[in-house]
Amino acid sequence: MVIPKVEDYLKTIHRLQDRDTQVAPSAIATAMGVQPPTVTAMLKRMHDDGFVDYERYQGARLTTRGEKLALETLRHHRLLELFLTEQLGYDWSEVHDEADVLEHYISEKLEARIAALLGFPTVDPHGAPIPTVDLKVRHDAGQQSVDQFDEGSLVVVSEVRDNSPDVLDYLTEVGVRLGALLKVIEVAPFGMITLKVRETDDQFSLPSETASSIFVTQFDATSTSESGQFSEVH
Amino acid sequence: MVIPKVEDYLKTIHRLQDRDTQVAPSAIATAMGVQPPTVTAMLKRMHDDGFVDYERYQGARLTTRGEKLALETLRHHRLLELFLTEQLGYDWSEVHDEADVLEHYISEKLEARIAALLGFPTVDPHGAPIPTVDLKVRHDAGQQSVDQFDEGSLVVVSEVRDNSPDVLDYLTEVGVRLGALLKVIEVAPFGMITLKVRETDDQFSLPSETASSIFVTQFDATSTSESGQFSEVH
DNA sequence: AGAATGAATTAGACACGTCTAAAGAAAAGG
DNA sequence: CCTTTTCTTTAGACGTGTCTAATTCATTCT
Incomplete structure (x- = not known):
């Protein structure tokens, strides 16, 4: 209540x-x-x-009841995040705080209208799954955080689990966005990882703490990816 | 706070x-x-x-401070109402309650984005003026409630100040919407007013209490009205 | 096992926004 | 002008959500 x-x-x-x-x-x-x-x-x-x-x-x-309400709220949150990026011109670094407030106040009707307007989307602007209307969450089984990969691996960014605007802005700046193709250059033992963005050839390093919030899948040239411009492997 | x-x-x-x-x-x-x-x-x-x-x-x-916050909230409310009708497919009878909640929770950034997306509108779906970004309200000096007009008057609906979904749905049903051309058929002394909608020729009666929330302007065939289909007077 | 450490709970407080019941002030009526 | 009525305020309470200080429980270490 x-x-x-x-x-x-x-x-x-x-x-x-x-x-x-x-x-x-x-x-x-x-x-x-x-x-x-x-x-x-x-x-x-x-x-x-x-x-x-x-x-x-x-x-x-x-409880089942508690989980239901948690997922309902999560659905609101992620739908709102996507709505703000798709319809209101927000950047992925700006949506979290706004959605964190509004998620508690939109009606079921508005939730439904937003979902319909967005074409019943399945992932939010950070690549996180949006719980379905019956509150099922489809986890992406294939993804792992980028720090789990060996040097030389070629990976595709599928999700970024970090709400910090600063981190997200930085990632945008170096070219890390959903679908971007990355090469793991170096995994240093003292908690630093160096990556290269395929598109821009930008190379940069991250603390492994941040890297562990970047989820990727092994690049597969035969997969049906929308990132056609990356299909020629380095 | x-x-x-x-x-x-x-x-x-x-x-x-x-x-x-x-x-x-x-x-x-x-x-x-x-x-x-x-x-x-x-x-x-x-x-x-x-x-x-x-x-x-x-x-x-x-106080000045209190009025500022009241108008800020009113601006949020009316922008949201218009946003819900224009972008989310809401009917004018559905927007009030949703906006009444959300008005307290949208950020200034979201307010600005909504205003821009809507083309910096000046009136909400009920014809009420939207306070400008510097919180000025332009009142429509020419309008009066429809029960103030004599029988036979030809008037254009400019605002409906009633939030009741039932009333608004009824008005929609009989053809009363913003810009609609109405003829005042009868003003009974016991608090009943009969109107005819020009477009549909529908005739209906309202308690004067309701009529007093329908604001109109005298119809002027030479005015720059978007209701071109009404320009031939009965 | 007993003592030290750390985590969790109870106790008591406070601001918010609301209520009911009772008292006090203002307005209206004779 | 005095009485009655009506409006407003005070008094005291309660649920929510938070805090600090103190206590109790659980765990870990010697």
């Missing part, structure tokens, strides 16, 4: 709840930017409202 | 504050659907925050 705040907590728990582990209150507190007692209080109420399984000192886990 | 609720109160006070009269707390309470003590408490805080002039038992009046 408290919609916006509860949705934020549910989104956070959903994100932290990789597989069926219990999520620690401290992790939620850090992710939400609040103090631990605030989390305890919220978990109690969300448990009373049936959004999470929670017993003291046992951490929290989404 | 409390943005959404304060904006709602400021919008209400702005609407009630016809000319420079003090607005009575009871009027605000009725309009906002809350109890009088709630209004007293809010007025105190809004006064402390500089949004209204308020002293006990004296009613409230917007």
Whole structure:
């Protein structure tokens, strides 16, 4: 009933709840930017409202109901991000904060209109899957973060899991966008990775922390890719 | 700092504050659907925050700061209404509630993008003026509510000040939309007015309460109207 | 196992926005 | 002008969401 705040907590728990582990209150507190007692209080109420399984000192886990609301919110978020880029001229670095607010306030009707206008899209501007209207999420099984590849690998950018405008602007500047073809030049042991963008021949380095948020698939010249201009391999 | 609720109160006070009269707390309470003590408490805080002039038992009046925020919110509201009709396929009867929520949450950047996409519009889907980016409101001096006209008058619909979806749907059904040409058939003394829509020849009656929310201008065949199909007078 | 450490919870507070019940001020009516 | 009515305010409460300080629980280390 408290919609916006509860949705934020549910989104956070959903994100932290990789597989069926219990999520620690401290992790939620850090992710939400609040103090631990605030989390305890919220978990109690969300448990009373049936959004999470929670017993003291046992951490929290989404119920079916909680997961449903988390995914509904995530669908709103990603549809809005795409809407802002496609229809309002936003850059992918600008959409997160705006969508993070609006996701709580658009009606189901508006959600449906936006989805229809965009042609029932499946991925947002960062390459993340948009939950379907019945809240299924299709994970891209083939992708891995770019730091998992060997030097010399040729890869295609499929998703960037970083909301920081600065990082996204930097990536845009060096030519890293969805569908871009990258070559892994060097993977240094001290946490630095050097990449080259095929299109521009720009070469640049990233801390592996950032590289781990760039997801790619092995380049396959025979695959049906829209990046036709990259099909001649270096 | 409390943005959404304060904006709602400021919008209400702005609407009630016809000319420079003090607005009575009871009027605000009725309009906002809350109890009088709630209004007293809010007025105190809004006064402390500089949004209204308020002293006990004296009613409230917007300060320059309060009016600015009210008009900013009104601009958001009307831009959103137009955006929803123009871009998302909403009907004029559907936009009010959605805009009433979203108006509090769109950023200045999004406001600007929407305004640009719509070509810097001056009126919303109900014909109400959209405050400009520097928050000036151009009132249509020529318009009057349709119940002010004599029988036989030929008028053009310029604004409908009613948010009820039922009323708006009914008006759509009988052909009353912005720019429609109406003839005043009968003004009954017991509060009923009968109109005929020029385009469809549909004739219908309205309680004068509803008629008083339909604003029109005297039809002038020489005026630069887009309703060219109505130029042959009955 | 007992002690130290760290995480989680309880206790108590506060601002917001709302309520009901009661008291006080202003306006209207005789 | 005094009384009655109506409007407004005060008093006290509650749920939400947050905090700090203190306590309790769980875990880890010697």
